[in-house]
Amino acid sequence: MEYRVFPKGGGKISTVGIGGSKLHALSSEEMVEMIDLALERGINIVDLATETAEVFPKMRNALKGRRNKMLLALHLGLTFQADGQYKRTRRIDEVRQGFERQLAALGTDYADIGYIHYVDELADYHDVFAAGTYDFALQLKREGRIRKLGFASHRAEISRKFLETGEFDLFMFSINPAYDLDPVAHNPLEEDLSALDALHVAQERADLYCLAAKLGVGITVMKPFGAGRLLDARTSPFGQALTVPQCIQYCLDRPAVLSCMVGVDCVENLKRLVAYYDSSREERDYSFIAGMRFEEMSGKCVYCNHCLPCPKNIDIARVHKFLDLAQVGDELARRHYQALEHKAGDCIQCGSCEKNCPFQVPVRRKMQEAAKFFGA
Numbered sequence: 319m320e321y322r323v324f325p326k327g328g329g330k331i332s333t334v335g336i337g338g339s340k341l342h343a344l345s346s347e348e349m350v351e352m353i354d355l356a357l358e359r360g361i362n363i364v365d366l367a368t369e370t371a372e373v374f375p376k377m378r379n380a381l382k383g384r385r386n387k388m389l390l391a392l393h394l395g396l397t398f399q400a401d402g403q404y405k406r407t408r409r410i411d412e413v414r415q416g417f418e419r420q421l422a423a424l425g426t427d428y429a430d431i432g433y434i435h436y437v438d439e440l441a442d443y444h445d446v447f448a449a450g451t452y453d454f455a456l457q458l459k460r461e462g463r464i465r466k467l468g469f470a471s472h473r474a475e476i477s478r479k480f481l482e483t484g485e486f487d488l489f490m491f492s493i494n495p496a497y498d499l500d501p502v503a504h505n506p507l508e509e510d511l512s513a514l515d516a517l518h519v520a521q522e523r524a525d526l527y528c529l530a531a532k533l534g535v536g537i538t539v540m541k542p543f544g545a546g547r548l549l550d551a552r553t554s555p556f557g558q559a560l561t562v563p564q565c566i567q568y569c570l571d572r573p574a575v576l577s578c579m580v581g582v583d584c585v586e587n588l589k590r591l592v593a594y595y596d597s598s599r600e601e602r603d604y605s606f607i608a609g610m611r612f613e614e615m616s617g618k619c620v621y622c623n624h625c626l627p628c629p630k631n632i633d634i635a636r637v638h639k640f641l642d643l644a645q646v647g648d649e650l651a652r653r654h655y656q657a658l659e660h661k662a663g664d665c666i667q668c669g670s671c672e673k674n675c676p677f678q679v680p681v682r683r684k685m686q687e688a689a690k691f692f693g694a
């Protein structure tokens with residue numbers, strides 16, 4: 319087992335953790351088996367941003383008598399509707415109630431980590447402060463009911479703003495080689511994109527990782543496999559599949575990263591995941607990406623948004639990302655898509671984005687596909 323130490327306040331965290339997005343697929347018995355295996359192999363962190371409320375009593379049962387062996391990460395702003403389905407909220411009464419209910423369902427009185435849940439828009443960022451979530455989070459930290467305070471975001475500019483407050487111990491951020499890729503910022507004067515190397519981290523993201531390291535704020539990674547797309551040659555933007563050890567190692571090599579959170583929906587899945595710890599240095603080596611040329615990556619969106627601006631203000635990268643995630647069963651991505659102000663259905667098929675995309679992604683066709691898939 320490999321551990322890293324929280325830069326603020328100490329304590330160790332396993333370099334691989336269990337993500338919450340698929341835990342609803344496990345029965346009570348499977349949850350016990352999964353926790354048995356996780357603890358046996360030294361995994362000590364579970365994130366509980368789950369799709370359904372039923373995960374919590376199952377987790378409580380699985381952790382009976384050993385709660386203190388597992389770091390539990392809860393989310394402020396995540397609650398559940400009457401039918402037990404996930405809901406994101408900034409209403410402070412719902413934020414409070416959601417947190418208390420999560421603790422009660424787990425049979426515990428504290429969260430090892432409390433993240434302000436999923437903030438990707440500037441207006442939403444301001445809501446977190448104006449509507450009371452931020453103050454509530456600080457209060458919970460003072461009271462010791464949240465041991466380490468964090469936030470979760472997919473956007474570098476939003477993450478930087480949170481970091482500027484100086485109040486956070488860590489944050490959850492989506493990282494993998496495709497999300498990090500920036501095809502143009504590498505050399506704006508270079509016209510022949512096929513001559514550029516593919517393993518270049520977008521400056522904004524590289525700067526964020528360095529800033530976090532400098533401030534002593536840790537990062538936990540979500541989507542290290544791009545919801546599985548990177549593990550399949552048919553969907554990987556790199557034209558070939560990456561392996562689990564390669565993806566995990568890539569994330570762990572970024573500055574400030576503490577742990578990769580991976581969605582687990584069965585015990586076999588966890589067994590494949592912990593195999594990372596038995597992999598050799600050669601098996602973890604992802605450097606083949608550096609030798610790739612953009613021309614070898616044609617046709618697959620890497621969510622870089624160099625295709626903007628769009629006359630209909632569609633965030634093309636996010637539409638692609640949510641479509642890719644939802645098509646492999648990520649229900650949270652479907653809900654996040656529904657919250658977008660400008661949806662794929664707004665596309666007027668003007669084609670200007672396709673002229674700007676370095677990867678020849680058929681954006682117009684993908685917008686039609688997204689509009690059909692999501693119904694808007």
Ligand code: SF4
Pocket residue numbers: 618619620621622623624625626634635638674675676677678679681
């Ligand atoms: S369509 Fe092309 S330019 Fe736009 S986000 Fe995807 S890869 Fe980047």
Ligand code: SF4
Pocket residue numbers: 627628629630631632634664665666667668669670671672681682685
């Ligand atoms: S084709 Fe659609 S997505 Fe692309 S720029 Fe035009 S309106 Fe926007």
